[in-house]
Amino acid sequence: MAELELIGAPFSNYVRALRMLCEEKGVAYKLTPVRPHTPEVTAIHPAGQIPCLRHGDVAVFESQAIATYIDKAFAGAKFIPEDAEGAAYTTQWISYGNVKVDRWIMREFVVPTAFADKVKGPDMVRINGAIPEIEKCLSTLQTAVAKGGYLAGSALTFADMNIVPMLATFGQFPQGTATLAKYPGLGAYMAKLTARPSYVNTAPPPRA
Ligand SMILES: N[C@@H](CCC(=O)N[C@@H](CS)C(=O)NCC(=O)O)C(=O)O
Structure with a gap:
């Protein structure tokens, strides 16, 4: 399976929340620690905000959407309940x-x-x-x-x-x-x- 890439500087609370999700689920990820409005970010987020995600052909912006993707795409405990x-x-x-x-x-x-x-x-x-x-x-x-x-x-x-x-x-x-x-x-x-x-x-x- 392709490597999960989280794009965004670690000082961002939104980036940290997604890193916490990966840690809690035991999902391996690569952090690309770039600031807002850098090319890696504007390639995905229309407003240049962090965090963004890349996973194979999947590219997602907005932390809640990224969290939903991670929670559904990977096995392990669920942190956005299904019920x-x-x-x-x-x-x-x-x-x-x-x-x-x-x-x-x-x-x-x-x-x-x-x-x-x-x-x-x-x-x-x-x-x-x-x-x-x-x-x-x-x-x-x-x-x-x-x-x-x-x-x-x-x-x-x-x-x-x-x-x-x-x-x-x-x-x-x-x-x-x-x-x-x-x-x-x-x-x-x-x-x-x-x-x-x-x-x-x-x-x-x-x-x-
Ligand atoms: N609603 C967005 C908010 C993201 C956000 O505010 N990111 C900040 C860094 S913590 C940012 O990129 N700021 C630069 C800007 O808004 O231009 C999300 O949940 O991902």
């Missing part, structure tokens, strides 16, 4: 992660904090404005994982792998640590997920 209810809850939390958690944590907090204008400094109005929306996300996620231990119920799914790198990134900032401390149930869930070899083994190298 109607499990599939619905899993894709529901993947979408919520991508639309709400990524928006408020990554786009409105992490990016304006870490890549602030060198002259003007960080846009604190924008960054502080994100915190109440992030808290809504954290509260929602804490309630969800309180039921069965994982977002989609009592079993680990790709929805958990998708969300945990985003939450952990938030926790790398002092304001993120302080905000997360208000949600101990979510903290326990994060501790459980980040202790897994699939998370530990996919840590991005320190940025140069």
